[in-house]
Amino acid sequence: MDYYHKVQPSSSRWWIWPLLPFAAFIGATIGAFLLTLMQWFGLKMQGGFQEDGWYYLYILPVISSAAFGWLYALITLHLAPRGKLITASVMVTALGVLIVIGLLFEWLNQDRSVGHSIQMTIGSIATLSAAIATIVTERDEFE
Numbered sequence: 734m735d736y737y738h739k740v741q742p743s744s745s746r747w748w749i750w751p752l753l754p755f756a757a758f759i760g761a762t763i764g765a766f767l768l769t770l771m772q773w774f775g776l777k778m779q780g781g782f783q784e785d786g787w788y789y790l791y792i793l794p795v796i797s798s799a800a801f802g803w804l805y806a807l808i809t810l811h812l813a814p815r816g817k818l819i820t821a822s823v824m825v826t827a828l829g830v831l832i833v834i835g836l837l838f839e840w841l842n843q844d845r846s847v848g849h850s851i852q853m854t855i856g857s858i859a860t861l862s863a864a865i866a867t868i869v870t871e872r873d874e875f876e
Contacts, residue, residue, distance in 0.1 A: 746814045753812055757824060761804035769797040791852065798856035802828075802863030810868070810875055817875040818868065825864045832857045 772793060776782045782789065805828060806821050813820035839845060839853050 749812060749814050753809065753820070754824065754827075756812055757805050757808045760808045761801045764804040765797045765801040768800045769793060772796065794852065794856055795859045799859040799863040802860035802865075803867050805860075806864040806867035807871070810871055818872060821868050821875075825861070825868060828864065829861050832861065 773789075776788070802825075806825055809821040809824045810817050836850075836854060836857055839850050
């Protein structure tokens with residue numbers, strides 16, 4: 734436990750609860766963007782990869798989606814004042830519900846191609862898998 738948590742009890746950190754969903758979403762979005770940007774820059778420096786190639790179109794979005802899920806759960810675990818595992822589980826469940834609703838709109842939209850819908854589905858699976866794996870692997874640290 735660090736100095737801040739020893740000096741200020743969790744009961745006086747009530748203001749974190751309403752900010753937690755926004756912090757997790759915004760932090761995970763920024764982190765996934767920066768990771769994707771670093772990978773893009775690295776691939777550009779390395780050469781040999783085309784921006785219309787399979788790695789840029791299919792692999793990089795899945796890696797970015799997995800990074801989003803990992804950061805979303807990790808930020809939730811670290812910021813929740815109490816009940817960190819329960820809070821992370823609820824937040825990941827809410828993210829899963831939003832993803833399912835988004836996928837329903839994606840698949841029912843006639844203007845979207847099947848390939849794009851499949852890519853969105855695979856990215857969503859990567860996001861939720863990474864978020865759940867983060868909660869499971871970090872469970873011992875936050876109990």
